[in-house]
Amino acid sequence: xxxxxxxxxxxxxxxxxxxxxxxxxxxxxxxxxxxxxxxxxxxxxxxxxxxxxxxxxxxxxxxxxxxxxxxxxxxxxxxxxxxxxxxxxxxxxxxxxxxxxxxxxxxxxxxxxxxxxxxxxxxxxxxxxxxxxxxxxxxxxxxxxxxxxxxxxxxxxxxxxxxxxxxxxxxxxxxxxxxxxxxxxxxxxxxxxxxxxxxxxxxxxxxxxxxxxxxxxxxxxxxxxxxxxxxxxxxxxxxxxxxxxxxxxxxxxxxxxxxxxxxxxxxxxxxxxxxxxxxxxxxxxxxxxxxxxxxxxxxxxxxxxxxxxxxxxxxxxxxxxxxxxxxxxxxxxxxxxxxxxxxxxxxxxxxxxxxxxxxxxxxxxxxxxxxxxxxxxxxxxxxxxxxxxxxxxxxxxxxxxxxxxxxxxxxxxxxxxxxxxxxxxxxxxxxxxxxxxxxxxxxxxxxxxxxxxxxxxxxxxxxxx
Numbered sequence: 001x002x003x004x005x006x007x008x009x010x011x012x013x014x015x016x017x018x019x020x021x022x023x024x025x026x027x028x029x030x031x032x033x034x035x036x037x038x039x040x041x042x043x044x045x046x047x048x049x050x051x052x053x054x055x056x057x058x059x060x061x062x063x064x065x066x067x068x069x070x071x072x073x074x075x076x077x078x079x080x081x082x083x084x085x086x087x088x089x090x091x092x093x094x095x096x097x098x099x100x101x102x103x104x105x106x107x108x109x110x111x112x113x114x115x116x117x118x119x120x121x122x123x124x125x126x127x128x129x130x131x132x133x134x135x136x137x138x139x140x141x142x143x144x145x146x147x148x149x150x151x152x153x154x155x156x157x158x159x160x161x162x163x164x165x166x167x168x169x170x171x172x173x174x175x176x177x178x179x180x181x182x183x184x185x186x187x188x189x190x191x192x193x194x195x196x197x198x199x200x201x202x203x204x205x206x207x208x209x210x211x212x213x214x215x216x217x218x219x220x221x222x223x224x225x226x227x228x229x230x231x232x233x234x235x236x237x238x239x240x241x242x243x244x245x246x247x248x249x250x251x252x253x254x255x256x257x258x259x260x261x262x263x264x265x266x267x268x269x270x271x272x273x274x275x276x277x278x279x280x281x282x283x284x285x286x287x288x289x290x291x292x293x294x295x296x297x298x299x300x301x302x303x304x305x306x307x308x309x310x311x312x313x314x315x316x317x318x319x320x321x322x323x324x325x326x327x328x329x330x331x332x333x334x335x336x337x338x339x340x341x342x343x344x345x346x347x348x349x350x351x352x353x354x355x356x357x358x359x360x361x362x363x364x365x366x367x368x369x370x371x372x373x374x375x376x377x378x379x380x381x382x383x384x385x386x387x388x389x390x391x392x393x394x395x396x397x398x399x400x401x402x403x404x405x406x407x408x409x410x411x412x413x414x415x416x417x418x419x420x421x422x423x424x425x426x427x428x429x430x431x432x433x434x435x436x437x438x439x440x441x442x443x444x445x446x447x448x449x450x451x452x453x454x455x456x457x458x459x460x461x462x463x464x465x
Contacts, residue, residue: 001027002158006105008032011065013058013094015085016072017044020152024070024099025053027154036061038085058085063092073098073172079199098176100169103153105179111159115300118147118180119292120169120211121188121221125149128188128289129168130317131281135297135310136164148173164300171198171207178210184299185215186292190226205230215239217299219292223247242295246288254295256287261294273308279323279331280316283350315462319445321347325458330417332452335429336445341369344431348373353424355379355413357406360432360444362386367393367431374398378424379416381409385436406437406444410451426452 004027014025017039025048028035038058039045045055069089076083077096089096107114119129126149133145144156147167157163167182174180190205198204205226212218213234220231222243235241243253254263259276262269272294275281281290290311297307316322319337326332333351338344340363348354348370358367359382366389380400382390387402394400403409406428413426428448430441438444446465453464 001030002103002106002154002156003031004028004033004102004106005031006109007067010034010067012068012070013061013066014070015039015058016075017048018072018074020099021072022048022051023152023155024102058088063088063094066094069094069096071096071098071176073170073176077175096176098173099152099154100147100173100180101177104177104181107159111161114159114161114163114165115183116165116167117184117296117300118167118169118182118211119186120174120208122191124188124285124289125168127286127317127320128186128292129166131289131293131314132296133166134314135293135302135307136166138310138313139302139306169211171204174211175207180211181214184217184219184296185212186219186296187212187227187230188221188288188292189224191224213237213239217242219244219295221245221288221292222250244288244291244295246284254291256284256291261287261291272304273311278312278314280314281311282321283346285346319441321350324449324462325452325460327418327458329423331425333425333427334445334448335427336441336448338429338431339433339441341365341367341431344429345370345373347427347429348376351425351427352376353378353422355417355424355426357381357383357409357413357428358430359383359386359390360430360434361436362389362432366390381413383409384432386432406447407451410448414455
């Protein structure tokens, strides 16, 4: 835990008592703050009381006495309309911040020079975050990984010199972190997302821009117009900018040329690393992720040799294009995190011959957008509620069977791939939510890994959960 000492002796109101909210409240109390917490969910309030926290409906507190208002990032700050607690804080002129801002202030107070790499973007955040942390850890550095990737930032170890922090930041978290100042800040890409919470694409982009604008070194993907313009603005403001691209040459930064990542600097360029053969970093989207990770690691003093070694040993992000086993020329890939068609596209783009396990609780639009990738699919094995609709979309373009369950799909796909005898992938990339048959995509992915482990003559690349 990171005790939040910067609010010692001050009153702090807090709203939102989920996992990160509870962790934040406990960190504030540990640092000496006088915290009053609340949530609209009575069960969450009861859990907070059971943990010894002081709770009270924030409608009845003295807002003028509060030193700050700490808001959970899941609670609306601006759109579709501010939460009632936000209105109360603003009316009283109380600063509204989140857990990332509390961390930033603790770092500034106790170890301002300890390296902080912060990562944001619409797609690829988690893979890039995990890759950076892996490179740092494998090089022997004291590494803390947290934020939006699933570990509340204030549950990490306290800042100290030469302790490296790798933090994934959602737009909601950035919106509540006005003084965020990473050593290296990464903005991967921007496409329309979370517009229900930001109102417009322009506002969404403005929020994301704050992370790199406050960075010592800004690593920005320039393959979309929004990010390209942000890179120009941030650079004009005096920030050192490293541009990255998965398809175009850049003058200062890193770009992909096939499987090679090229570093460009001062008019010269050279191949820094070749991703060919690294199964966990297949595809152009991962070339962008790798380029961003490399640029950030270089910015915090990691050597090129250490980076190359870390890239080669990267195990992948669990449930995201994760190679889990091999049998002959067949690789088994867990891409359970692909809960819609857009999320499934990168995995389908990364293999030439695929035995595709798809289906679950369907999302709007189904798999129509994946039609250009259908030639890569040798056969589809359809499961869950989406199976009939997916079958109708596949039609005569792709051979398919309605397997119904994941167990049958894995058995049949493995058998067919084995008879084929060619290099191929048996891939779970459902393009659907999991909730018709599984609690969440993690449980679905773990089930896939367990079923693969039960096949004959497979060599597991990971340990089943």
